[in-house]
Every structure is written in structure tokens, then in C-alpha cells.
Amino acid sequence: MRVAIAGAGNVGCFIANDLHATGHEVLLIEQLPEVRDRAEVADGVEWHIGDACEVSSLAEAGLERCDVVVAATGDDEDNLVVSLLAKQEFAVPRVIARVNHPENEWMFNENWGVDLSVSTPHLITALVEEAVTVGRLVRLLHFEGGKVDLVEVTLADDSPLIDRAIRDVEVPRDATIVAIIRREHVVMPRGDTVFEARDEVIVLVTPDSEDEMRRILTGS
Numbered sequence: 001m002r003v004a005i006a007g008a009g010n011v012g013c014f015i016a017n018d019l020h021a022t023g024h025e026v027l028l029i030e031q032l033p034e035v036r037d038r039a040e041v042a043d044g045v046e047w048h049i050g051d052a053c054e055v056s057s058l059a060e061a062g063l064e065r066c067d068v069v070v071a072a073t074g075d076d077e078d079n080l081v082v083s084l085l086a087k088q089e090f091a092v093p094r095v096i097a098r099v100n101h102p103e104n105e106w107m108f109n110e111n112w113g114v115d116l117s118v119s120t121p122h123l124i125t126a127l128v129e130e131a132v133t134v135g136r137l138v139r140l141l142h143f144e145g146g147k148v149d150l151v152e153v154t155l156a157d158d159s160p161l162i163d164r165a166i167r168d169v170e171v172p173r174d175a176t177i178v179a180i181i182r183r184e185h186v187v188m189p190r191g192d193t194v195f196e197a198r199d200e201v202i203v204l205v206t207p208d209s210e211d212e213m214r215r216i217l218t219g220s
Contacts, residue, residue, distance in 0.1 A: 001024045001025070001067045001068065002024070002025040002026075002027070002065055002066045002067050002068075003019055003024055003025065003026050003027070003066060003067065003068045003069070003070065004026075004027045004028075004029060004061065004063055004066045004068070004069045004070070004086075004092075005026065005027070005028050005029065005069075005070045005072055006029045006052035006069070006070065006071050006072060006073055006078075006079070006082045007029075007030065007052070007071070007072040007073035007074065007078075007079075007098075008028045008029075008030035008035050008036060008039050008041070008047075009035070009072070009073070009074055011072045011074075011098060012028060012030075012070075012072040012073070013028070013039050013040060013041050015070060015072060016028050016041055016042075016045050017040075017041060017042050017045070020042045020044055020045050021042070025046075026044075026045045026046065027045075027046045027047075027048060027061060027062075027066070028041065028045055028046065028047050028048070029047075029048045029050065029052045029057075029058075029061055030047065030048075030049060031049070031050065031051050031052070032049075033049055036049060048060065048061040052071075052073070052078070052082045053078055053081045053082060053085070055085055055089055058085055058086070058089070058090060059090075063086060063089075063090040063092065064090045064091070064092075066086075066090075066092055067092070067093055067094065068092070068093070068094040068095070068096065069082070069083070069086040069092045069094070069095050069096070070096045070097075070098075071083050071086075071095070071096070071097040071098060072098045073098070074100055075100065076099060076100050076101055076104045076107075079097045079098055079099075079100075079108075080097070080107060080108065080112045080114075082097075083095045083097045083108075083112050083113040083114045084112050084113040085113075086113060087113025087114075088113060094115050094116075095113050095114055095115050095116075096114075096115065096116045096117075096118065097112075097114045097116075097117050097118070098117075098118055099117050099118060099119035099120075102119050105117060105119045110147075115143070116141070116142070116143055117142065134154045134155075134156050134198070135153070135154065135155070135156030135158075135159065135218055136153065136218065137151050137152075137153050137210075137213070137214045137217065137218065138151060138152050138153070139151050140152055140202075143204075147206060147207070148204055148205070148206055149204070149205050149206075149207075149210065150178075150202065150203075150204055151202070151203050151204075151205055151210070151213070152200055152201065152202050152203070153200075153201050153203075153214075153217040153218060154198060154199070154200050154201075155195060155196070155197055155198060155199045155200075155201060155217065156197070156218070157197045157198075158219070159195070159197070159217065159218060159219060160216070160219045161195040161201075161216065161217060162195055162196065162197055163194060163195070163196075164194065164195055165191065165192055165193060165194050165195075166189055166190065166191055166192070166193050166195075167191035167192065169216060170216075171213070171216070172205075172208075172209035172212050172213065173209075174205075174206045174208060174209045175203055175204065175205045175206070175209040175210075175212070175213050176203065176204045177189045177201060177202070177203050178202050178203065178204055179201075179202045180193065180195075180199050180200065180201055180202070181199070181200035181202070182196060182198075182199050182200075187199075201217060203217070
């Protein structure tokens with residue numbers, strides 16, 4: 001997989017090194033040569049010095065050959081522009097954007113070419129809720145501009161699912177139970193899997209199916 005990362009700050013370089021270590025082709029796009037000169041990046045990571053907000057610069061970088069673009073600069077406006085150009089001008093299949101200021105998260109959607117946005121404050125909040133909340137649906141991640149969400153519920157002792165098998169539950173057509181975490185072990189959901197109290201149930205839902213899955217999982 002070929003991945004282009006716009007922005008060679010600490011976040012961009014960390015992502016580049018991680019992806020390169022797992023065997024992916026990585027291209028870092030950075031406007032300032034001095035940033036490249038002081039960056040600690042693995043040998044084999046490619047560089048393109050240019051403005052990632054300019055079509056001509058992205059064309060020189062060969063963005064049309066990339067499978068994924070990560071907009072990882074420290075500026076939300078730049079990340080939105082990079083995302084839009086990657087999707088509309090170069091038809092990149094997957095665009096992931098960093099949200100620096102949580103109040104801007106609402107803009108990071110398909111209208112700006114963003115397939116997945118990552119807001120660190122919101123993610124930390126979700127992970128805290130996931131760790132301490134029982135019997136309530138917690139939204140972990142947005143996908144496809146909010147068309148699909150990854151949610152989690154830790155089943156309370158009085159959940160209507162306790163002692164029921166998955167095959168006996170009428171899961172909505174546009175929702176999928178993807179995993180169950182039970183006593184620190186991952187249980188792959190099958191038809192005969194029986195729910196237990198304190199199971200962490202992870203589900204992919206759409207906006208249309210979220211309320212129904214909340215009712216199924218929590219009874220409320």
C-alpha cells in the first residue's frame with residue numbers, strides 16, 4: 001500500500017515511521033526543507049518538498065498513485081484543503097484527516113473529501129467513557145463522514161441480552177456485531193455465542209440503526 005502524508009511534524013513523522021516499519025510505501029509531503037532536514041524519519045521514506053495545498057505540487061508528488069492520503073498538518077484549514085484535493089483531483093480511495101481543534105470536527109466530512117477524521121480530544125473522551133461506563137452506548141469512531149459509527153456497550157447485569165445467543169437477537173440489517181471483549185479476551189461473534197454480563201460489545205451501526213441497537217443492547 002502506498003500512503004502519502006501531508007505534514008512532517010511530530011505526528012506525520014510518527015505515522016510515517018510506523019507505516020514504513022510494517023512494509024508500506026510512504027511519501028511525506030512537507031513545504032519547508034528545514035523541517036525535512038531535522039526530521040527523524042526511517043531510511044526508505046520518500047520526501048516531496050512542496051505545498052500540499054497546491055494541485056501542481058500534489059501532481060509532482062504523484063498523488064494519483066497513492067492508496068491512502070493522511071492530512072496530518074497542525075492546521076485544520078490545510079488538512080481540509082489537502083483532503084478535498086486528494087479526493088476530487090486525484091481520486092484517492094481513502095482520505096484520513098487530523099482534527100486539531102475539536103470545534104472544527106463537524107467540517108471533516110465527505111463534502112471535504114474526508115473518509116475518516118481523527119480528533120484526539122474526542123477519541124480520549126470516548127476511550128475514558130468506554131473504560132468506565134456500563135450499560136450505555138459509547139461512540140468510538142466515525143467512518144465515511146458519519147454514515148457509519150463504531151460504538152461500544154459494556155453490558156449491565158440487567159441487559160436484555162444476558163444469556164441470549166446472537167442468533168436469537170434481531171440485529172438490524174445495517175448493523176453488525178464485530179467483536180465481544182470478555183475478561184480481556186476477544187470473542188469472535190458467532191450465532192451460538194451467548195452474551196454475558198460485563199461483555200464489551202463492539203458494533204458497527206448507521207444513523208438509522210443506532211437507536212435500535214441501543215435498545216437491544218441496553219434495554220433503553
